[in-house]
Amino acid sequence: MQALVIAAHGSHLNPDASDPTYAHADAVRETGAFDEVREAFWKEEPHFREVIRTLESDEVFVVPLFISEGYFTEQVIPRELRLEEWDPDLWESDGTDASQVTLEATDVDKTIHYCGPTGTHDAMTDVIVQRAESVTGDPDVGDGFGLAVVGHGTDRNENSAKAIEYHTVRIRERDRFDEVKALFMDEEPEVDDVTDYFESDDVVVVPLFVADGYHTQEDIPEDMGLTEDYRLGWDVPAEVDGHRIWYAGAVGTEGLMADVILERAADAGADVGDARDAIRAAANVAVPDGGRDADAGAGTGD
Amino acid sequence: MTVPTADVDDLQAAVETDGAIEFDGLRLARGEEGYALETPESDWSGLDEVELRDALVTVREYVTNWRYWQDSIGGDGTARRTFLRWCERAPLADEIDRLRADDQSSPAPDDYETLAVPQRYEILRDGFDREWGQLCVTTRLVDSHDVDERAGERVYDLWHVDDADTDLADLEVYDDPRDAREIATFDEDDRYRPLKTAPTLVSGWAFTGLSGDELVETIEFFYPATIANWHRELRGDLDVDHWLETAERQTGIYDVIDELPREAVDWMAEACCVDSQCLRRREWQYEAGDDLDVDGGDGPFPCREPCSLVVAAARKWTVLESEDERTYELELTTSELNQLTELIDAVAEGRTDEIREADVYDGANRYRARYLRAKRFADDGSLDAREVDE
Ligand code: SF4
Numbered sequence: 089m090q091a092l093v094i095a096a097h098g099s100h101l102n103p104d105a106s107d108p109t110y111a112h113a114d115a116v117r118e119t120g121a122f123d124e125v126r127e128a129f130w131k132e133e134p135h136f137r138e139v140i141r142t143l144e145s146d147e148v149f150v151v152p153l154f155i156s157e158g159y160f161t162e163q164v165i166p167r168e169l170r171l172e173e174w175d176p177d178l179w180e181s182d183g184t185d186a187s188q189v190t191l192e193a194t195d196v197d198k199t200i201h202y203c204g205p206t207g208t209h210d211a212m213t214d215v216i217v218q219r220a221e222s223v224t225g226d227p228d229v230g231d232g233f234g235l236a237v238v239g240h241g242t243d244r245n246e247n248s249a250k251a252i253e254y255h256t257v258r259i260r261e262r263d264r265f266d267e268v269k270a271l272f273m274d275e276e277p278e279v280d281d282v283t284d285y286f287e288s289d290d291v292v293v294v295p296l297f298v299a300d301g302y303h304t305q306e307d308i309p310e311d312m313g314l315t316e317d318y319r320l321g322w323d324v325p326a327e328v329d330g331h332r333i334w335y336a337g338a339v340g341t342e343g344l345m346a347d348v349i350l351e352r353a354a355d356a357g358a359d360v361g362d363a364r365d366a367i368r369a370a371a372n373v374a375v376p377d378g379g380r381d382a383d384a385g386a387g388t389g390d
Numbered sequence: 391m392t393v394p395t396a397d398v399d400d401l402q403a404a405v406e407t408d409g410a411i412e413f414d415g416l417r418l419a420r421g422e423e424g425y426a427l428e429t430p431e432s433d434w435s436g437l438d439e440v441e442l443r444d445a446l447v448t449v450r451e452y453v454t455n456w457r458y459w460q461d462s463i464g465g466d467g468t469a470r471r472t473f474l475r476w477c478e479r480a481p482l483a484d485e486i487d488r489l490r491a492d493d494q495s496s497p498a499p500d501d502y503e504t505l506a507v508p509q510r511y512e513i514l515r516d517g518f519d520r521e522w523g524q525l526c527v528t529t530r531l532v533d534s535h536d537v538d539e540r541a542g543e544r545v546y547d548l549w550h551v552d553d554a555d556t557d558l559a560d561l562e563v564y565d566d567p568r569d570a571r572e573i574a575t576f577d578e579d580d581r582y583r584p585l586k587t588a589p590t591l592v593s594g595w596a597f598t599g600l601s602g603d604e605l606v607e608t609i610e611f612f613y614p615a616t617i618a619n620w621h622r623e624l625r626g627d628l629d630v631d632h633w634l635e636t637a638e639r640q641t642g643i644y645d646v647i648d649e650l651p652r653e654a655v656d657w658m659a660e661a662c663c664v665d666s667q668c669l670r671r672r673e674w675q676y677e678a679g680d681d682l683d684v685d686g687g688d689g690p691f692p693c694r695e696p697c698s699l700v701v702a703a704a705r706k707w708t709v710l711e712s713e714d715e716r717t718y719e720l721e722l723t724t725s726e727l728n729q730l731t732e733l734i735d736a737v738a739e740g741r742t743d744e745i746r747e748a749d750v751y752d753g754a755n756r757y758r759a760r761y762l763r764a765k766r767f768a769d770d771g772s773l774d775a776r777e778v779d780e
Contacts, residue, residue, distance in 0.1 A: 100584040103575050131698050133586045134614035141618040144468055163641055
């Protein structure tokens with residue numbers, strides 16, 4: 089038997105923070121590729137600490153639903169899962185190439201395949217592009233468009249910027265969008281000045297965040313000038329300084345994220361059969377969703 | 391009711407493989423003189439195949455019971471199976487044997503009294519109820535008239551304990567375990583419930599006709615990991631992490647919580663971990679050999695380490711407790727001093743919503759609180775108090 093655990097942050101304050109985790113877990117459940125699929129959280133239940141013992145499978149694939157390697161993937165999750173042999177060097181990563189490492193969890197008799205975060209997997213590049221497609225409602229979006237991939241910035245975690253740059257370069261190499269830029273909340277180039285960095289009239293802005301919350305639903309839209317007050321909502325696209333800004337909200341809510349989760353598990357040796365095809369088929373027919381509820385905000389807590 | 395032929399075939403095949411089977415009072419062995427069959431009520435020996443089949447029909451409940459547990463449920467030794475057996479007062483096999491051998495190490499679950507198969511079938515025909523926190527599990531035998539192939543199959547219904555007497559027609563009925571996630575997310579005032587074991591689960595819903603696996607999955611969504619930890623406790627291997635261990639393990643912004651004073655940990659447990667706030671029974675202490683003064687509560691499932699909510703709150707309290715105490719002087723009448731007590735108590739007990747608009751006899755009444763504020767607060771909105779130099 090094999091089990092999949094999707095490890096995410098969650099929130100004590102905002103019930104929406106875990107929605108993408110549940111949605112992707114359900115998508116994987118539907119494929120039947122795993123005998124057990126479980127969500128696990130730092131701030132919700134089941135906690136990382138308790139999740140493995142709720143499984144009957146001996147082989148457990150843990151995929152962190154996080155954007156970058158760093159504090160959570162290197163310290164918190166392995167510690168809370170009681171992976172005593174863990175050492176970040178086992179990933180042999182420079183910040184964006186962690187794949188997986190196989191370890192024993194000491195409180196249960198199980199083999200844990202601890203995977204790199206979803207955010208740095210190559211398949212994540214497709215999700216960002218898919219996000220641009222779904223927010224514009226155009227499967228061929230690219231020509232005449234700029235794309236901004238937005239991250240938090242280096243004050244919290246230097247790998248976070250690496251993940252943003254990594255996908256930015258990969259998308260640029262595809263020559264699909266006229267311009268592709270990495271922008272940040274807390275460092276240059278800043279997302280506040282988004283229109284300064286693009287010549288294209290149309291710019292799709294995709295924040296590389298797992299869930300919608302304070303940053304993606306309050307900070308970024310206000311900073312970019314999409315709206316005076318996030319509670320009033322904003323248009324997609326919205327006019328800013330002569331550009332049309334297609335603001336996508338957190339990329340982690342895109343249906344195709346479930347595919348990245350499966351890729352991570354498959355890279356670690358999970359037998360996922362043709363589950364990926366099923367996920368991709370479902371994600372490609374996803375209804376474009378550019379709008380948002382004016383009340384969807386609220387912080388994700390700490 | 392007859393015994394499905396397939397069940398008899400399976401039973402015979404199992405005996406051929408293992409030489410003998412013994413399960414829930416049913417014993418069947420194949421010896422040189424033919425088959426020997428035994429239940430608590432009857433026994434046969436020297437049976438040939440035809441006689442065996444006839445005899446099995448007279449103990450059909452034992453046969454279908456065997457099939458249900460070995461085939462439909464399986465998972466010998468798992469928490470899932472043990473929990474489902476607990477749901478119908480079946481013997482808990484290994485777990486209970488261990489408890490008998492060593493009564494001291496951990497308590498049997500709620501004066502656990504097991505029933506033999508015919509008695510179990512008797513109670514299961516009407517549906518047998520078990521409570522799990524605010525959940526009530528009803529185990530029933532499937533009506534076997536039209537599903538003879540699955541005679542002895544159980545199904546499970548799940549309700550809120552408050553809905554025990556509510557008609558099914560008045561409840562929202564579900565059959566997908568995942569719907570439990572939604573139900574568990576908000577309390578009746580539509581506030582987010584970050585602690586799943588808070589005693590604020592809304593009522594008004596029912597899951598019906600769940601399989602054993604689905605029941606366990608549904609409960610996992612309502613009360614994550616409670617079955618796994620209950621099962622560990624039952625086996626005597628619950629791994630408790632006490633406060634200090636947990637606190638010292640923290641990093642990042644929670645690194646400081648191991649500095650929370652010893653007595654503050656008591657206050658914290660009293661604030662968060664009592665039955666009125668959480669249905670888990672707190673098993674963790676300050677550290678091994680240093681118990682907290684506060685009772686851990688009566689919940690059916692153990693809490694093996696401080697949860698993330700308590701850890702997050704502890705960070706705030708650690709900061710607050712690092713402040714020095716000072717002496718203040720402020721003017722209050724005796725009744726106003728008493729009113730402060732009533733206000734704090736009403737907030738701590740979550741009682742403010744219940745205080746009627748016109749009930750000015752309650753110190754936590756809104757008008758009373760506004761009056762006190764108008765009278766005693768300074769212009770900047772703070773309590774008008776002076777620090778006293780020692
Ligand atoms: S730490 Fe306290 S509040 Fe948290 S789950 Fe345990 S008993 Fe409940």
